[in-house]
Amino acid sequence: MALSGVRVLELAGLAPAPLCGMILADFGAKVVRVDRPSRAAAVSADGDVQARGKRSLALDLKRPQGAAVLRRLCRGADVLIEPFRHGVMERLGLGPEVLLQENPRLIYARLTGFGQTGKYAKSAGHDINYLALSGVLSKLGRKNENPYAPVNLLADFGGGGVMCALGIVITLFERARSGRGQVIDASMVEGVAYLSSFLWKSQKVGLWNEPRGKNLLDSGAPFYEVYRTSDGKFMAVGAIEPKFYNQLIKGLGLNVDELPAQMSSFGWPEMKKKFASIFAQKTQAEWCSIFESTDACVTPVLALEDAASHQHNKERGSFIKNNQGEISPRPAPVLSRTPAVPSCKRDPFIGEHTEEILLEYGFTKQEIAKLCSDKAIELKNLKANL
Numbered sequence: 110m111a112l113s114g115v116r117v118l119e120l121a122g123l124a125p126a127p128l129c130g131m132i133l134a135d136f137g138a139k140v141v142r143v144d145r146p147s148r149a150a151a152v153s154a155d156g157d158v159q160a161r162g163k164r165s166l167a168l169d170l171k172r173p174q175g176a177a178v179l180r181r182l183c184r185g186a187d188v189l190i191e192p193f194r195h196g197v198m199e200r201l202g203l204g205p206e207v208l209l210q211e212n213p214r215l216i217y218a219r220l221t222g223f224g225q226t227g228k229y230a231k232s233a234g235h236d237i238n239y240l241a242l243s244g245v246l247s248k249l250g251r252k253n254e255n256p257y258a259p260v261n262l263l264a265d266f267g268g269g270g271v272m273c274a275l276g277i278v279i280t281l282f283e284r285a286r287s288g289r290g291q292v293i294d295a296s297m298v299e300g301v302a303y304l305s306s307f308l309w310k311s312q313k314v315g316l317w318n319e320p321r322g323k324n325l326l327d328s329g330a331p332f333y334e335v336y337r338t339s340d341g342k343f344m345a346v347g348a349i350e351p352k353f354y355n356q357l358i359k360g361l362g363l364n365v366d367e368l369p370a371q372m373s374s375f376g377w378p379e380m381k382k383k384f385a386s387i388f389a390q391k392t393q394a395e396w397c398s399i400f401e402s403t404d405a406c407v408t409p410v411l412a413l414e415d416a417a418s419h420q421h422n423k424e425r426g427s428f429i430k431n432n433q434g435e436i437s438p439r440p441a442p443v444l445s446r447t448p449a450v451p452s453c454k455r456d457p458f459i460g461e462h463t464e465e466i467l468l469e470y471g472f473t474k475q476e477i478a479k480l481c482s483d484k485a486i487e488l489k490n491l492k493a494n495l
């Protein structure tokens with residue numbers, strides 16, 4: 110796999126850092142999730158739902174012996190992912206200047222909401238706050254309604270987890286030339302703002318001149334909208350270019366010569382009503398068969414489980430099943446020579462691999478026993494979880 114041999118330490122966090130670690134693991138990195146021991150008794154594998162392919166080490170970073178263990182682990186690692194507010198790692202004596210001095214090849218990835226500097230660097234927040242501060246949230250939502258945050262996909266995962274993974278592979282690539290590591294300051298505000306570069310840079314062509322919900326791509330246009338079908342399901346319409354729009358109109362049984370010009374926004378509200386009343390007359394399956402094999406850019410809105418069993422996705426193997434029968438998306442993108450090979454095993458229990466990992470990083474059995482008696486680490490008793 111593309112990232113074989115890369116050793117990653119991921120300090121356990123909420124949603125974005127776990128995705129970042131999972132991406133690296135899917136593509137072959139050896140990812141160790143560093144968990145808090147105190148949680149081990151209460152939490153098994155279900156706290157982190159993005160733990161595929163990872164192993165767990167339960168380590169108390171608040172104890173000096175625990176922090177010393179992380180320092181030693183970092184000496185033998187390629188990447189550290191830390192998901193805490195600015196200042197937390199410094200308080201633990203695990204800031205970048207310490208760890209990079211001990212291992213100048215280390216990639217020290219700091220995945221936060223607001224970044225390492227600035228007024229909000231030490232403030233708590235979640236996806237919706239980062240999205241708001243990036244300016245993007247102001248553009249999301251329907252006409253005359255409040256801005257709407259679409260689950261926690263954009264800042265947490267797009268601007269956070271994925272952007273941080275990109276930063277890690279970029280720095281690993283650069284390190285192959287320079288031999289040197291560096292610090293990644295991955296702010297989700299900036300990550301999601303960067304993700305929205307098209308939105309920013311397309312302002313000059315007038316794409317966003319109207320208020321929220323009245324523009325071409327934000328549910329203002331009738332040909333870029335979701336419509337309810339007679340069985341309570343939905344169809345997604347994305348017929349932007351005239352040649353595709355004409356096929357949409359044909360499929361709806363309308364005559365393009367009798368309609369207002371496609372790009373005349375004055376006619377859009379009326380056209381939307383017309384399209385909505387037509388879509389409401391047939392079931393989703395009926396609309397699928399009308400638009401199948403056309404270029405009208407009309408697709409069914411599928412539930413997650415239906416997406417996994419849809420013919421197209423099945424043909425490509427877009428979804429995978431693990432040993433527990435859990436279905437999830439296959440890692441993307443697909444690489445021709447060194448594709449990702451996602452683990453089929455169950456997620457790790459907290460502390461399940463503590464001993465195995467420490468031995469692998471050069472600790473002796475005696476050292477491990479001492480760390481255990483000092484409560485710096487925790488060895489999970491697997492039987493307790495079975």
Ligand SMILES: C[C@H](CCC[C@@H](C)[C@H]1CC[C@H]2[C@@H]3[C@H](O)C[C@@H]4C[C@H](O)CC[C@]4(C)[C@H]3C[C@H](O)[C@]12C)C(=O)SCCNC(=O)CCNC(=O)[C@H](O)C(C)(C)COP(=O)(O)OP(=O)(O)OC[C@H]1O[C@@H](n2cnc3c(N)ncnc32)[C@H](O)[C@@H]1OP(=O)(O)O
Nearest residue numbers: 123124144145156169170171193194221222233234235236
């Ligand atoms: C919208 C999303 C958030 C979605 C979260 C949900 C996915 C989950 C939230 C609640 C979960 C459910 C719940 O737990 C109940 C069930 C539990 C069950 O097991 C599973 C099912 C549950 C229903 C469960 C399901 C889900 O998991 C939930 C619904 C987001 O936006 S996520 C993005 C958040 N932002 C960031 O990540 C940016 C950077 N981080 C931060 O800004 C802060 O970390 C944050 C997120 C604001 C939290 O602040 P906090 O004060 O808590 O932490 P920090 O200031 O960062 O400091 C960390 C302290 O912890 C110490 N520490 C860390 N590791 C260790 C260790 N190994 N040993 C010892 N100590 C450790 C560290 O030293 C810091 O201590 P100090 O504060 O004393 O310095």
